[in-house]
Amino acid sequence: MSHSRIRFFSQILLCMALFMSVPAAAQGDIQQDVPRLQWRFDSLLKAKTPQAANPIQQNIDTERSAIRSEFEKAFAKTIENLEQNRTDPADLVQALDRQRTIVDAIKQRIDEAKADLALLENEESYYKDIQKSGTGSLPSDQILLTQSYPELLAKKAIMEERLGVLHAFQKTQNDRLNTLKQEEQVRDIGVLFNILTYLAIFFVVFWIERLVRNLLLNHIRHRRIRYTATKVFTFVVYVTLSFWFIQRIFSEHPGLSTIIALVGAAMIIVLQDMIKGAVSWFGLKNSVSIGQRVSMGNMVGDVIDVGIFYTTLIISRSGHDDPMGQVGNIVRVPNQKILTDPFVNFHSTSDFENVEMPIRLRRLSQTEKAKGILEDILDKETGDFAIQAQRQMDRRMRGYYFSQISPAPRVYMEVTQEGEVEFRLCFPAPIGRRRAVVTQITQEMIKRLAEEGIELSTAES
Secondary structure: OOHHHHHHHHHHHHHHHHHHHHHHHHHHHHHHHHHHHHHHHHHHHHOOOHHHHHHHHHHHHHHHHHHHHHHHHHHHHHHHHHHHOOOOOOOHHHHHHHHHHHHHHHHHHHHHHHHHHHHHHHHHHHHHHHHHHOOOOOOOOOOOOOOOHHHHHHHHHHHHHHHHHHHHHHHHHHHHHHHHHHHHHHHHHHHHHHHHHHHHHHHHHHHHHHHHHHHOHHHOOOHHHHHHHHHHHHHHHHHHHHHHHHHHHHHHOHHHHHHHHHHHHHHHHHOHHHHHHHHHHHHHHHHOOOOOEEEEOOEEEEEEEEOOOEEEEEEEEOOOOOOOOOOOOEEEEEOOHHHHOOEEEOOOOOOEEEEEEEEEEOOHHHHHHHHHHHHHHHHHHHHHHHHHHHHHHHHHOOOOOOOOOOOOOEEEEEEOOOOOEEEEEEEEEEOOOHHHHHHHHHHHHHHHHHHOOOOEOOOOO
16 A cells, blocks of 8 residues: 555544544543532522523523533634645545545534434423423333433533534534535546647647558658668657656646556556566567568568567468468568567578578499589679678677587488489578579579589489
8 A cells, every 4th residue: 555545544533533533532521510500590490580591691691601612612723733734735535535635524423413402302301291290200121321401411511502503513614515516527627628639739749650651651752761761760659649648747747646656557567468468579670680581480481570569471371281372462561579489580690591402313434524514503693602602600699608500502312212313402592582492493403414424313302
Protein backbone atom coordinates (compact mmCIF):
# COMPACT_ATOMS: atom_id res chain seq x y z
CA MET A 1 0.00 0.00 0.00
CA SER A 2 1.40 3.41 -0.97
CA HIS A 3 2.24 6.14 1.57
CA SER A 4 -0.48 8.40 0.15
CA ARG A 5 -3.15 5.77 0.77
CA ILE A 6 -1.84 5.14 4.29
CA ARG A 7 -2.01 8.88 5.01
CA PHE A 8 -5.51 9.04 3.55
CA PHE A 9 -6.88 6.20 5.69
CA SER A 10 -5.15 7.61 8.76
CA GLN A 11 -6.91 10.93 8.13
CA ILE A 12 -10.26 9.16 7.88
CA LEU A 13 -9.61 7.35 11.16
CA LEU A 14 -8.55 10.64 12.75
CA CYS A 15 -11.75 12.26 11.52
CA MET A 16 -13.86 9.49 13.06
CA ALA A 17 -11.89 9.67 16.31
CA LEU A 18 -12.28 13.43 16.60
CA PHE A 19 -16.01 13.25 16.04
CA MET A 20 -16.29 10.46 18.57
CA SER A 21 -14.46 12.66 21.05
CA VAL A 22 -17.06 15.43 20.73
CA PRO A 23 -19.87 13.39 22.38
CA ALA A 24 -17.46 12.39 25.14
CA ALA A 25 -16.58 16.03 25.83
CA ALA A 26 -20.22 16.99 25.57
CA GLN A 27 -21.14 14.28 28.04
CA GLY A 28 -18.71 15.80 30.50
CA ASP A 29 -20.31 19.20 29.97
CA ILE A 30 -23.74 17.67 30.55
CA GLN A 31 -22.64 16.30 33.89
CA GLN A 32 -21.58 19.82 34.90
CA ASP A 33 -24.58 21.64 33.45
CA VAL A 34 -27.33 19.26 34.52
CA PRO A 35 -27.28 20.21 38.25
CA ARG A 36 -27.59 23.93 37.49
CA LEU A 37 -30.35 23.46 34.93
CA GLN A 38 -32.07 20.92 37.18
CA TRP A 39 -32.14 23.43 40.04
CA ARG A 40 -33.55 26.15 37.76
CA PHE A 41 -36.24 23.86 36.28
CA ASP A 42 -37.16 22.77 39.82
CA SER A 43 -37.56 26.43 40.74
CA LEU A 44 -39.61 27.03 37.56
CA LEU A 45 -41.99 24.17 38.38
CA LYS A 46 -42.48 25.54 41.92
CA ALA A 47 -43.14 29.10 40.78
CA LYS A 48 -46.73 30.07 41.51
CA THR A 49 -47.07 33.22 39.44
CA PRO A 50 -45.84 34.37 35.99
CA GLN A 51 -43.95 37.21 37.64
CA ALA A 52 -41.91 34.64 39.61
CA ALA A 53 -41.48 32.30 36.60
CA ASN A 54 -40.25 34.86 34.05
CA PRO A 55 -36.83 35.58 35.65
CA ILE A 56 -36.24 31.87 36.10
CA GLN A 57 -37.10 31.20 32.43
CA GLN A 58 -34.70 33.94 31.36
CA ASN A 59 -31.93 32.32 33.39
CA ILE A 60 -32.72 28.94 31.80
CA ASP A 61 -32.52 30.52 28.31
CA THR A 62 -29.18 32.08 29.22
CA GLU A 63 -27.88 28.72 30.45
CA ARG A 64 -29.04 27.03 27.24
CA SER A 65 -27.35 29.69 25.11
CA ALA A 66 -24.10 29.13 26.99
CA ILE A 67 -24.40 25.35 26.53
CA ARG A 68 -25.10 25.81 22.81
CA SER A 69 -22.06 28.05 22.52
CA GLU A 70 -19.86 25.40 24.14
CA PHE A 71 -21.15 22.77 21.70
CA GLU A 72 -20.45 25.10 18.77
CA LYS A 73 -16.90 25.72 19.98
CA ALA A 74 -16.28 21.98 20.43
CA PHE A 75 -17.51 21.06 16.94
CA ALA A 76 -15.73 24.05 15.36
CA LYS A 77 -12.50 22.92 17.06
CA THR A 78 -12.99 19.44 15.65
CA ILE A 79 -13.44 20.77 12.11
CA GLU A 80 -10.42 23.04 12.55
CA ASN A 81 -8.25 20.09 13.65
CA LEU A 82 -9.32 18.15 10.58
CA GLU A 83 -8.41 21.09 8.34
CA GLN A 84 -4.98 21.41 9.99
CA ASN A 85 -4.23 17.69 9.51
CA ARG A 86 -4.66 17.79 5.74
CA THR A 87 -1.42 16.71 4.04
CA ASP A 88 -2.26 17.86 0.52
CA PRO A 89 -4.81 20.69 0.26
CA ALA A 90 -4.73 20.46 -3.55
CA ASP A 91 -5.86 16.82 -3.62
CA LEU A 92 -9.53 17.16 -4.48
CA VAL A 93 -10.24 13.42 -4.28
CA GLN A 94 -8.98 13.13 -0.70
CA ALA A 95 -10.74 16.37 0.29
CA LEU A 96 -14.01 15.06 -1.12
CA ASP A 97 -13.69 11.69 0.63
CA ARG A 98 -12.78 13.43 3.89
CA GLN A 99 -15.77 15.77 3.56
CA ARG A 100 -18.10 12.82 2.96
CA THR A 101 -16.73 11.22 6.12
CA ILE A 102 -17.38 14.42 8.09
CA VAL A 103 -20.95 14.66 6.79
CA ASP A 104 -21.60 10.98 7.56
CA ALA A 105 -20.17 11.38 11.06
CA ILE A 106 -22.41 14.40 11.73
CA LYS A 107 -25.43 12.49 10.46
CA GLN A 108 -24.57 9.60 12.75
CA ARG A 109 -24.32 11.98 15.73
CA ILE A 110 -27.69 13.51 14.77
CA ASP A 111 -29.31 10.07 14.63
CA GLU A 112 -27.89 9.22 18.06
CA ALA A 113 -29.06 12.55 19.52
CA LYS A 114 -32.55 12.06 18.08
CA ALA A 115 -32.72 8.58 19.60
CA ASP A 116 -31.67 9.91 23.03
CA LEU A 117 -34.14 12.79 22.74
CA ALA A 118 -36.94 10.39 21.80
CA LEU A 119 -36.26 8.35 24.93
CA LEU A 120 -36.38 11.48 27.08
CA GLU A 121 -39.63 12.64 25.45
CA ASN A 122 -41.17 9.21 26.02
CA GLU A 123 -40.09 9.33 29.65
CA GLU A 124 -41.50 12.87 29.98
CA SER A 125 -44.99 11.50 29.36
CA TYR A 126 -44.80 9.53 32.62
CA TYR A 127 -43.96 12.67 34.61
CA LYS A 128 -46.86 14.55 33.00
CA ASP A 129 -49.24 11.72 33.84
CA ILE A 130 -48.02 11.83 37.45
CA GLN A 131 -48.69 15.58 37.59
CA LYS A 132 -52.20 15.12 36.20
CA SER A 133 -53.13 12.20 38.44
CA GLY A 134 -51.41 13.57 41.50
CA THR A 135 -50.26 10.11 42.58
CA GLY A 136 -46.63 11.13 42.89
CA SER A 137 -45.22 7.66 42.00
CA LEU A 138 -43.43 6.42 38.89
CA PRO A 139 -44.32 3.09 37.19
CA SER A 140 -42.31 0.20 38.59
CA ASP A 141 -42.19 -1.80 35.30
CA GLN A 142 -40.21 0.90 33.39
CA ILE A 143 -36.47 1.60 33.46
CA LEU A 144 -36.11 5.40 33.51
CA LEU A 145 -33.10 7.53 32.60
CA THR A 146 -33.78 10.23 35.18
CA GLN A 147 -34.80 10.31 38.78
CA SER A 148 -36.93 13.46 38.68
CA TYR A 149 -38.86 15.67 36.30
CA PRO A 150 -36.47 18.67 36.66
CA GLU A 151 -33.51 16.38 35.85
CA LEU A 152 -35.31 15.15 32.74
CA LEU A 153 -36.06 18.71 31.61
CA ALA A 154 -32.41 19.68 32.11
CA LYS A 155 -31.09 16.74 30.08
CA LYS A 156 -33.71 17.29 27.40
CA ALA A 157 -32.75 20.97 27.09
CA ILE A 158 -29.06 20.06 26.72
CA MET A 159 -29.89 17.41 24.10
CA GLU A 160 -32.01 19.88 22.13
CA GLU A 161 -29.17 22.40 22.08
CA ARG A 162 -26.71 19.76 20.97
CA LEU A 163 -29.10 18.62 18.23
CA GLY A 164 -29.56 22.20 17.06
CA VAL A 165 -25.77 22.66 16.80
CA LEU A 166 -25.46 19.41 14.86
CA HIS A 167 -28.15 20.50 12.40
CA ALA A 168 -26.39 23.83 11.88
CA PHE A 169 -23.03 22.14 11.24
CA GLN A 170 -24.71 19.57 8.99
CA LYS A 171 -26.02 22.33 6.74
CA THR A 172 -22.63 24.04 6.58
CA GLN A 173 -20.75 20.82 5.84
CA ASN A 174 -23.36 19.70 3.28
CA ASP A 175 -22.89 23.01 1.48
CA ARG A 176 -19.14 22.49 1.46
CA LEU A 177 -19.61 18.92 0.19
CA ASN A 178 -21.80 20.16 -2.65
CA THR A 179 -19.17 22.75 -3.53
CA LEU A 180 -16.48 20.06 -3.67
CA LYS A 181 -18.72 17.90 -5.84
CA GLN A 182 -19.18 20.78 -8.25
CA GLU A 183 -15.41 21.31 -8.32
CA GLU A 184 -14.96 17.60 -9.03
CA GLN A 185 -17.44 17.78 -11.90
CA VAL A 186 -15.61 20.78 -13.35
CA ARG A 187 -12.31 18.96 -12.98
CA ASP A 188 -13.71 15.81 -14.63
CA ILE A 189 -14.97 17.88 -17.53
CA GLY A 190 -11.51 19.44 -17.79
CA VAL A 191 -9.86 16.00 -17.73
CA LEU A 192 -12.25 14.78 -20.43
CA PHE A 193 -11.46 17.86 -22.51
CA ASN A 194 -7.72 17.23 -22.05
CA ILE A 195 -8.12 13.60 -23.11
CA LEU A 196 -10.03 14.64 -26.23
CA THR A 197 -7.35 17.25 -26.92
CA TYR A 198 -4.58 14.66 -26.60
CA LEU A 199 -6.47 12.26 -28.89
CA ALA A 200 -6.94 15.03 -31.44
CA ILE A 201 -3.22 15.87 -31.28
CA PHE A 202 -2.35 12.18 -31.69
CA PHE A 203 -4.55 11.79 -34.78
CA VAL A 204 -3.22 15.01 -36.29
CA VAL A 205 0.38 13.86 -35.77
CA PHE A 206 -0.53 10.41 -37.13
CA TRP A 207 -2.11 11.97 -40.23
CA ILE A 208 0.84 14.34 -40.81
CA GLU A 209 3.33 11.49 -40.36
CA ARG A 210 1.56 9.34 -42.95
CA LEU A 211 1.24 12.33 -45.30
CA VAL A 212 4.99 13.05 -45.10
CA ARG A 213 5.84 9.39 -45.70
CA ASN A 214 3.48 9.04 -48.68
CA LEU A 215 4.25 12.38 -50.35
CA LEU A 216 7.95 12.75 -49.57
CA LEU A 217 9.84 9.80 -48.11
CA ASN A 218 8.26 7.07 -50.28
CA HIS A 219 9.45 8.95 -53.40
CA ILE A 220 13.15 8.65 -52.52
CA ARG A 221 14.64 6.58 -55.31
CA HIS A 222 17.47 4.89 -53.42
CA ARG A 223 15.90 1.91 -51.70
CA ARG A 224 18.16 1.76 -48.63
CA ILE A 225 18.00 5.53 -48.05
CA ARG A 226 14.21 5.45 -48.46
CA TYR A 227 13.82 2.61 -45.94
CA THR A 228 16.21 4.16 -43.38
CA ALA A 229 14.68 7.63 -43.66
CA THR A 230 11.15 6.25 -43.22
CA LYS A 231 12.08 4.23 -40.13
CA VAL A 232 14.04 7.05 -38.48
CA PHE A 233 11.34 9.64 -39.19
CA THR A 234 8.54 7.45 -37.79
CA PHE A 235 10.60 6.54 -34.71
CA VAL A 236 11.52 10.15 -33.92
CA VAL A 237 7.94 11.41 -34.40
CA TYR A 238 6.29 8.88 -32.08
CA VAL A 239 9.03 8.88 -29.43
CA THR A 240 8.84 12.68 -29.26
CA LEU A 241 5.04 12.54 -29.06
CA SER A 242 5.21 9.92 -26.27
CA PHE A 243 7.68 11.94 -24.16
CA TRP A 244 5.62 15.10 -24.63
CA PHE A 245 2.44 13.27 -23.64
CA ILE A 246 4.02 11.76 -20.48
CA GLN A 247 5.49 15.13 -19.46
CA ARG A 248 2.12 16.86 -19.86
CA ILE A 249 0.28 14.17 -17.88
CA PHE A 250 2.67 14.34 -14.90
CA SER A 251 2.81 18.13 -14.89
CA GLU A 252 -0.97 18.64 -15.04
CA HIS A 253 -2.01 15.63 -12.95
CA PRO A 254 0.76 14.78 -10.45
CA GLY A 255 -1.67 12.71 -8.40
CA LEU A 256 -1.96 10.17 -11.21
CA SER A 257 1.53 8.76 -10.63
CA THR A 258 0.27 5.99 -8.33
CA ILE A 259 -2.57 5.09 -10.69
CA ILE A 260 -0.21 5.08 -13.67
CA ALA A 261 2.18 2.81 -11.76
CA LEU A 262 -0.62 0.34 -10.98
CA VAL A 263 -1.92 0.46 -14.54
CA GLY A 264 1.63 0.05 -15.84
CA ALA A 265 2.15 -3.05 -13.69
CA ALA A 266 -1.09 -4.53 -15.01
CA MET A 267 -0.13 -3.66 -18.60
CA ILE A 268 3.23 -5.40 -18.16
CA ILE A 269 1.40 -8.59 -17.23
CA VAL A 270 -1.17 -8.28 -20.02
CA LEU A 271 1.32 -7.23 -22.72
CA GLN A 272 4.21 -9.45 -21.68
CA ASP A 273 4.38 -11.05 -25.15
CA MET A 274 4.75 -7.65 -26.79
CA ILE A 275 7.40 -6.67 -24.24
CA LYS A 276 9.31 -9.86 -25.04
CA GLY A 277 9.07 -8.91 -28.70
CA ALA A 278 10.47 -5.44 -28.01
CA VAL A 279 13.35 -6.94 -25.97
CA SER A 280 14.07 -9.40 -28.79
CA TRP A 281 14.13 -6.50 -31.25
CA PHE A 282 17.28 -5.15 -29.60
CA GLY A 283 18.97 -8.49 -30.19
CA LEU A 284 17.75 -8.67 -33.77
CA LYS A 285 19.05 -5.19 -34.56
CA ASN A 286 22.60 -6.42 -33.95
CA SER A 287 22.27 -9.79 -35.67
CA VAL A 288 19.92 -9.22 -38.65
CA SER A 289 19.96 -6.78 -41.53
CA ILE A 290 17.54 -6.10 -44.34
CA GLY A 291 17.97 -8.56 -47.22
CA GLN A 292 19.59 -11.33 -45.17
CA ARG A 293 18.25 -14.87 -45.24
CA VAL A 294 17.26 -16.28 -41.86
CA SER A 295 15.48 -19.25 -40.37
CA MET A 296 12.95 -18.57 -37.60
CA GLY A 297 11.18 -21.66 -36.35
CA ASN A 298 10.24 -23.74 -39.39
CA MET A 299 10.33 -20.81 -41.84
CA VAL A 300 13.21 -19.71 -44.04
CA GLY A 301 13.01 -16.36 -45.76
CA ASP A 302 14.67 -13.08 -46.63
CA VAL A 303 14.28 -10.19 -44.18
CA ILE A 304 12.45 -7.21 -45.67
CA ASP A 305 11.63 -5.35 -42.45
CA VAL A 306 12.69 -5.47 -38.79
CA GLY A 307 10.01 -3.91 -36.58
CA ILE A 308 9.81 -3.47 -32.81
CA PHE A 309 7.36 -6.35 -32.39
CA TYR A 310 7.51 -8.25 -35.70
CA THR A 311 10.10 -9.21 -38.31
CA THR A 312 8.75 -9.45 -41.84
CA LEU A 313 10.10 -12.16 -44.16
CA ILE A 314 9.48 -13.07 -47.76
CA ILE A 315 9.54 -16.87 -47.79
CA SER A 316 12.34 -18.38 -49.89
CA ARG A 317 12.07 -21.99 -48.78
CA SER A 318 8.97 -23.81 -47.62
CA GLY A 319 8.46 -27.05 -45.69
CA HIS A 320 8.76 -30.57 -47.08
CA ASP A 321 4.99 -30.98 -47.34
CA ASP A 322 4.58 -27.77 -49.34
CA PRO A 323 7.87 -27.14 -51.15
CA MET A 324 6.71 -24.28 -53.39
CA GLY A 325 3.25 -23.20 -52.29
CA GLN A 326 4.40 -20.53 -49.82
CA VAL A 327 7.55 -19.35 -51.60
CA GLY A 328 7.32 -15.64 -52.38
CA ASN A 329 4.67 -14.90 -49.75
CA ILE A 330 5.21 -12.37 -46.99
CA VAL A 331 4.95 -13.47 -43.36
CA ARG A 332 5.27 -11.50 -40.12
CA VAL A 333 7.07 -13.43 -37.40
CA PRO A 334 6.84 -12.23 -33.72
CA ASN A 335 10.27 -11.21 -32.47
CA GLN A 336 9.72 -13.14 -29.25
CA LYS A 337 10.12 -16.39 -31.19
CA ILE A 338 13.89 -15.86 -31.23
CA LEU A 339 13.80 -16.30 -27.43
CA THR A 340 12.07 -19.70 -27.66
CA ASP A 341 12.58 -21.12 -31.19
CA PRO A 342 15.81 -21.88 -33.07
CA PHE A 343 17.04 -18.84 -34.97
CA VAL A 344 19.62 -19.04 -37.75
CA ASN A 345 21.09 -16.19 -39.76
CA PHE A 346 22.68 -17.64 -42.90
CA HIS A 347 24.75 -14.45 -43.24
CA SER A 348 26.27 -14.64 -39.75
CA THR A 349 29.73 -15.66 -41.06
CA SER A 350 29.51 -14.56 -44.71
CA ASP A 351 27.06 -13.83 -47.50
CA PHE A 352 27.96 -17.07 -49.29
CA GLU A 353 26.84 -20.67 -48.98
CA ASN A 354 28.67 -23.86 -49.88
CA VAL A 355 27.22 -25.70 -52.88
CA GLU A 356 27.91 -29.28 -54.03
CA MET A 357 27.24 -30.23 -57.64
CA PRO A 358 27.65 -33.94 -58.67
CA ILE A 359 28.36 -35.05 -62.29
CA ARG A 360 29.45 -38.40 -63.82
CA LEU A 361 31.68 -39.40 -66.73
CA ARG A 362 31.24 -42.49 -68.84
CA ARG A 363 34.90 -43.15 -69.57
CA LEU A 364 37.70 -43.44 -67.05
CA SER A 365 40.22 -42.44 -69.69
CA GLN A 366 38.83 -38.93 -69.83
CA THR A 367 39.15 -38.34 -66.07
CA GLU A 368 42.29 -36.20 -65.97
CA LYS A 369 41.26 -33.97 -68.84
CA ALA A 370 37.74 -33.49 -67.41
CA LYS A 371 39.11 -32.71 -63.92
CA GLY A 372 41.34 -29.97 -65.30
CA ILE A 373 38.47 -28.44 -67.26
CA LEU A 374 36.16 -28.49 -64.23
CA GLU A 375 38.77 -26.90 -61.95
CA ASP A 376 39.39 -24.18 -64.51
CA ILE A 377 35.63 -23.47 -64.76
CA LEU A 378 35.19 -23.30 -60.99
CA ASP A 379 38.19 -21.03 -60.55
CA LYS A 380 36.91 -18.71 -63.25
CA GLU A 381 33.28 -18.60 -62.09
CA THR A 382 33.61 -18.79 -58.27
CA GLY A 383 37.18 -17.83 -57.42
CA ASP A 384 36.25 -14.29 -56.48
CA PHE A 385 33.40 -15.63 -54.31
CA ALA A 386 35.87 -17.56 -52.16
CA ILE A 387 38.06 -14.48 -51.64
CA GLN A 388 35.06 -12.32 -50.66
CA ALA A 389 33.72 -15.00 -48.32
CA GLN A 390 37.06 -15.27 -46.51
CA ARG A 391 37.26 -11.51 -46.00
CA GLN A 392 33.74 -11.43 -44.55
CA MET A 393 34.49 -14.36 -42.24
CA ASP A 394 37.62 -12.66 -40.92
CA ARG A 395 35.68 -9.47 -40.21
CA ARG A 396 32.46 -10.94 -38.78
CA MET A 397 34.09 -13.59 -36.61
CA ARG A 398 36.72 -11.28 -35.16
CA GLY A 399 35.05 -11.35 -31.74
CA TYR A 400 35.10 -15.16 -31.48
CA TYR A 401 37.82 -17.53 -30.33
CA PHE A 402 38.68 -18.68 -33.85
CA SER A 403 37.70 -17.75 -37.38
CA GLN A 404 36.34 -20.10 -39.99
CA ILE A 405 38.25 -20.70 -43.25
CA SER A 406 36.26 -20.41 -46.44
CA PRO A 407 36.81 -23.47 -48.64
CA ALA A 408 38.25 -22.74 -52.09
CA PRO A 409 36.55 -24.17 -55.17
CA ARG A 410 37.45 -27.87 -55.26
CA VAL A 411 36.76 -30.86 -57.52
CA TYR A 412 36.55 -34.22 -55.77
CA MET A 413 36.11 -37.55 -57.56
CA GLU A 414 35.45 -41.20 -56.87
CA VAL A 415 34.65 -44.39 -58.79
CA THR A 416 31.08 -45.65 -58.45
CA GLN A 417 29.93 -49.27 -58.33
CA GLU A 418 28.88 -49.01 -61.96
CA GLY A 419 32.49 -48.30 -62.94
CA GLU A 420 31.90 -44.64 -63.70
CA VAL A 421 33.74 -41.61 -62.36
CA GLU A 422 31.70 -39.23 -60.22
CA PHE A 423 32.97 -35.69 -59.78
CA ARG A 424 31.67 -33.57 -56.93
CA LEU A 425 32.12 -29.88 -57.53
CA CYS A 426 32.27 -27.86 -54.27
CA PHE A 427 32.25 -24.08 -54.50
CA PRO A 428 30.83 -20.98 -52.72
CA ALA A 429 27.85 -19.09 -54.13
CA PRO A 430 26.06 -15.94 -52.94
CA ILE A 431 23.06 -16.71 -50.75
CA GLY A 432 19.94 -16.36 -52.89
CA ARG A 433 21.84 -16.80 -56.18
CA ARG A 434 22.65 -20.49 -55.89
CA ARG A 435 20.56 -21.56 -58.89
CA ALA A 436 21.88 -18.79 -61.11
CA VAL A 437 25.50 -19.73 -60.33
CA VAL A 438 24.85 -23.46 -60.81
CA THR A 439 23.18 -22.71 -64.15
CA GLN A 440 26.13 -20.60 -65.30
CA ILE A 441 28.62 -23.34 -64.32
CA THR A 442 26.48 -26.02 -65.98
CA GLN A 443 26.28 -24.12 -69.28
CA GLU A 444 30.07 -23.50 -69.32
CA MET A 445 30.77 -27.11 -68.36
CA ILE A 446 28.57 -28.59 -71.12
CA LYS A 447 30.17 -26.30 -73.70
CA ARG A 448 33.78 -27.05 -72.69
CA LEU A 449 33.29 -30.79 -72.29
CA ALA A 450 31.53 -31.01 -75.64
CA GLU A 451 34.43 -29.21 -77.32
CA GLU A 452 36.84 -31.79 -75.88
CA GLY A 453 34.55 -34.75 -76.74
CA ILE A 454 34.03 -35.74 -73.12
CA GLU A 455 30.73 -37.56 -72.53
CA LEU A 456 28.63 -37.26 -69.38
CA SER A 457 26.73 -40.13 -67.86
CA THR A 458 22.93 -40.01 -67.79
CA ALA A 459 22.56 -42.67 -65.06
CA GLU A 460 20.92 -41.69 -61.79
CA SER A 461 23.26 -41.05 -58.90
